[in-house]
Amino acid sequence: MHIETLAVHAGHEIDPSTAAVTPAIHLSTTFAREADGSYRAGFLYSRYSNPNRAALERCLALLEGGVAAATFSSGSAATMTLLQAIGPGAHVIAPDDAYFGTIKLARDIFGPWGLELSVVDMTNPANVEKALRPNTKLVWIETPSNPLLRVVDIEAIAKLAHTRGATCAVDNTWGTPILQRPLDLGADISMHATTKYLGGHSDVLGGALIARENSELFQRIVSIQMTGGAVPSPFECWLTMRGIRTLPLRVHAQSASALELARVLERAPRVEAVHYPGLTSHPAHDIACRQMSGFGGMLSVQAGANRTESLAIASRLKLFTQATSLGGTESLVEHRASVEGPGTRAPENLLRVSVGLEHVEDLIADFQAALTG
Numbered sequence: 001m002h003i004e005t006l007a008v009h010a011g012h013e014i015d016p017s018t019a020a021v022t023p024a025i026h027l028s029t030t031f032a033r034e035a036d037g038s039y040r041a042g043f044l045y046s047r048y049s050n051p052n053r054a055a056l057e058r059c060l061a062l063l064e065g066g067v068a069a070a071t072f073s074s075g076s077a078a079t080m081t082l083l084q085a086i087g088p089g090a091h092v093i094a095p096d097d098a099y100f101g102t103i104k105l106a107r108d109i110f111g112p113w114g115l116e117l118s119v120v121d122m123t124n125p126a127n128v129e130k131a132l133r134p135n136t137k138l139v140w141i142e143t144p145s146n147p148l149l150r151v152v153d154i155e156a157i158a159k160l161a162h163t164r165g166a167t168c169a170v171d172n173t174w175g176t177p178i179l180q181r182p183l184d185l186g187a188d189i190s191m192h193a194t195t196k197y198l199g200g201h202s203d204v205l206g207g208a209l210i211a212r213e214n215s216e217l218f219q220r221i222v223s224i225q226m227t228g229g230a231v232p233s234p235f236e237c238w239l240t241m242r243g244i245r246t247l248p249l250r251v252h253a254q255s256a257s258a259l260e261l262a263r264v265l266e267r268a269p270r271v272e273a274v275h276y277p278g279l280t281s282h283p284a285h286d287i288a289c290r291q292m293s294g295f296g297g298m299l300s301v302q303a304g305a306n307r308t309e310s311l312a313i314a315s316r317l318k319l320f321t322q323a324t325s326l327g328g329t330e331s332l333v334e335h336r337a338s339v340e341g342p343g344t345r346a347p348e349n350l351l352r353v354s355v356g357l358e359h360v361e362d363l364i365a366d367f368q369a370a371l372t373g
C-alpha cells in the first residue's frame with residue numbers, strides 16, 4: 001500500500017460502538033475488568049496503554065515499515081528512553097552535528113550514569129569504524145542533521161554498527177517516513193520528534209521509537225515507557241494522528257518549495273553558503289539522492305558577514321517568523337547559534353529555515369527583500 005493511503009487509514013477504524021468516522025478521544029485513565037478477570041479491549045490503565053496511543057503506535061509502525069512503535073511525551077523523552085534501555089556503562093557513538101539536546105542528554109544526563117560518548121563526523125564512515133569499542137552498544141545517526149544539513153550514509157553506518165552487535169538508531173525527524181526509510185536501510189530503530197513534521201501544526205509535543213524487530217531492546221523500551229510514564233496524553237495522540245493524515249502532502253509541498261528557495265538563495269547577494277541536500281553543491285548530494293526520495297523542508301543559509309548582520313536579515317523577514325522548532329505549516333527562521341548558546345557548533349551567520357506551506361514565490365520575494373534591505 002502507498003504511504004499516502006497508510007497516512008489516511010493506518011490506525012483508524014470506524015468506532016464500533018458509535019459508528020463515528022473521526023476517532024474519539026478516550027480520556028479515561030482506567031478500564032473496567034470483566035467477570036473472568038480479562039480486559040475487553042486489552043486496556044487496563046492509561047500509563048500502560050490507551051486507545052488513542054495504541055492507534056498512534058500502530059500507525060507509526062506501519063508508516064516506518066517497523067513491527068511496533070512506542071510513543072513518548074516529547075522527542076527528547078524518546079531519545080532518553082532509548083539511552084536508558086541501552087543501559088549504564090555502554091559506549092554510544094553520535095554525530096557531531098546532532099540535535100544539541102541529544103548530545104546534552106547523552107553527555108550531561110547519562111554521563112554521570114556511566115554512558116561513554118564518542119562524538120564523530122559521521123559523513124565519513126571510517127570515523128565511526130575507528131570509534132567502535134568492545135562495549136559500543138548504540139550508534140546514533142541523525143540525517144539530514146541539525147543545523148548543517150549533513151547527510152550520513154545510513155546503510156554503511158548500520159552495517160558497521162552490526163559488525164559489533166551494536167544497535168543502529170536514526171533520528172528521522174527531518175527526513176520523515178515519507179522521504180527516508182531508515183529501517184529499510186538496515187537501521188534497528190527509527191526515532192521521531194513527532195512535535196515536528198508528523199504533528200505538523202506546531203501545537204503538540206511528542207516523540208516515538210519505531211522498531212524493525214521486536215527485539216529484547218525494544219521490550220526494554222516498552223517496559224521503561226510503561227513504568228516511567230513519559231507518555232503522550234490521549235489528546236496529544238489524537239492531534240498527532242490528525243497531523244499524519246496530511247503528512248505526505250505537506251512534506252512533498254515543503255520539499256519542493258525548499259529546493260526552489262535553496263536554489264535562489266545560492267545565487268543571492270550577501271549569501272555565503274546554503275546547506276540543503278537537494279543542491280548539487282551539497283557534499284553528499286549523491287547519498288541524499290540514493291537514500292531519500294525528496295530532500296525535505298529544512299535548509300540553512302549563511303547570510304550576512306557576522307552575527308549582527310545575520311540577525312538583522314532574520315528580523316527583516318515578514319513571512320518567516322523568528323522562532324525555534326520546525327515542521328509546521330508556517331515558515332520559521334532561527335538564528336541557531338544564539339538559541340543554542342555557548343558551545344554551539346552553528347556558524348555565527350547561520351539562519352536555519354523551516355519552509356512552510358505558503359506559496360514559494362512569496363517566500364522567495366520575502367527573502368530577497370530581507371537580504372537586500
Ligand SMILES: *Cc1c(COP(=O)(O)O)cnc(C)c1O
Binds near residue numbers: 075099171173193205
Ligand atoms: C526537535 C527535535 C528533537 C527533540 O524533540 P522534542 O519534542 O523537542 O523533545 C530531536 N531531534 C530533532 C532532529 C529535532 O528536530
